[in-house]
Amino acid sequence: MALTAAKYFLDPARKSTAEDEARFFRSLKVRNRNSKQTARGRLDALNAMAIELLKTPGRRIASALDIGISSGVTTAELYDAFRDAGMAPSLVATDLSIYASIVHLSPDIRVLIDSCGDILQYDIHGFAVRPWRRRLDRFTGMSLFKSAIEKRYADAARKALKGGGAKADRVALINPRLAAYDNIELREDDLLKRNPEFASRFDFIRAANVLNREYFEEATLRAAVATLKSYLSGPGALLLIVRTNDGTGHHGAFYELGADGRLSEVRTIGGGSELAAIVDATEPAP
Numbered sequence: 001m002a003l004t005a006a007k008y009f010l011d012p013a014r015k016s017t018a019e020d021e022a023r024f025f026r027s028l029k030v031r032n033r034n035s036k037q038t039a040r041g042r043l044d045a046l047n048a049m050a051i052e053l054l055k056t057p058g059r060r061i062a063s064a065l066d067i068g069i070s071s072g073v074t075t076a077e078l079y080d081a082f083r084d085a086g087m088a089p090s091l092v093a094t095d096l097s098i099y100a101s102i103v104h105l106s107p108d109i110r111v112l113i114d115s116c117g118d119i120l121q122y123d124i125h126g127f128a129v130r131p132w133r134r135r136l137d138r139f140t141g142m143s144l145f146k147s148a149i150e151k152r153y154a155d156a157a158r159k160a161l162k163g164g165g166a167k168a169d170r171v172a173l174i175n176p177r178l179a180a181y182d183n184i185e186l187r188e189d190d191l192l193k194r195n196p197e198f199a200s201r202f203d204f205i206r207a208a209n210v211l212n213r214e215y216f217e218e219a220t221l222r223a224a225v226a227t228l229k230s231y232l233s234g235p236g237a238l239l240l241i242v243r244t245n246d247g248t249g250h251h252g253a254f255y256e257l258g259a260d261g262r263l264s265e266v267r268t269i270g271g272g273s274e275l276a277a278i279v280d281a282t283e284p285a286p
């Protein structure tokens, strides 16, 4: 069972292991059903490929963007890999939700709410209850239990947070190691909304395990890929889109922005990206 947010963040006696951290983040899901799943070393092989590609003539790495960072453990590893390779880019790390509040409705009931106002976890007498439903929940009665909890506590927690009617602890949903890096800027940002501050800014962008056909519709994915492209700094800049399957490994590709404003695949990973056709069809940058 996953740890409660209170145990993970607020219990000074508790030293969380890497497995605790992975399980805790895996149990959280944001509004588009994407989970905050990540794990140490998960993207190491791809970091090595990125560095090899970034070292080739015509490429540069002064600025990088990591999208959908979850706890940021793989972001810290990307940064370390850059540093070990003698590269020192500024790194912007984004997620839909980075900050959240643990609202204490009573000594035994707490609710974790992200900055979008979405409930990430209920803590009922020390047991973590995920608000999202699994298919199995329908057969075990868990679905009814979750509906009852939601009815009783969701709006109460949101109101208490807004009106200051309950104790609340603000927490950053990230690995403490990441917070210690001065050169990594953490930003809450929705990849589906174009951010003018990011326009033409990054030499390397990583979108790992955030965009996929399971959670997003074709039109949304098309817009998201066009957005990512608009964030690339110019010809030679690289975009990595990848999805990791626990059984079969990484599938994706590195794309390079060309002088013609188009993205072309420069390295295929595993079986390739499920978004390849969308990337190919993206309009050239103006």
Ligand SMILES: C[S@@+](CC[C@H](N)C(=O)[O-])C[C@H]1O[C@@H](n2cnc3c(N)ncnc32)[C@H](O)[C@@H]1O
Binding pocket: 030, 032, 034, 035, 036, 037, 038, 039, 042, 043, 067, 068, 069, 070, 071, 074, 094, 095, 096, 097, 189, 190, 191, 192, 207, 208, 209, 210
């Ligand atoms: C499965 S985790 C990926 C973590 C890490 N990139 C990795 O590959 O290990 C997906 C993350 O994407 C974030 N996410 C989902 N939708 C997003 C959006 N529209 N904009 C930014 N981040 C988003 C989720 O909050 C979650 O933390």
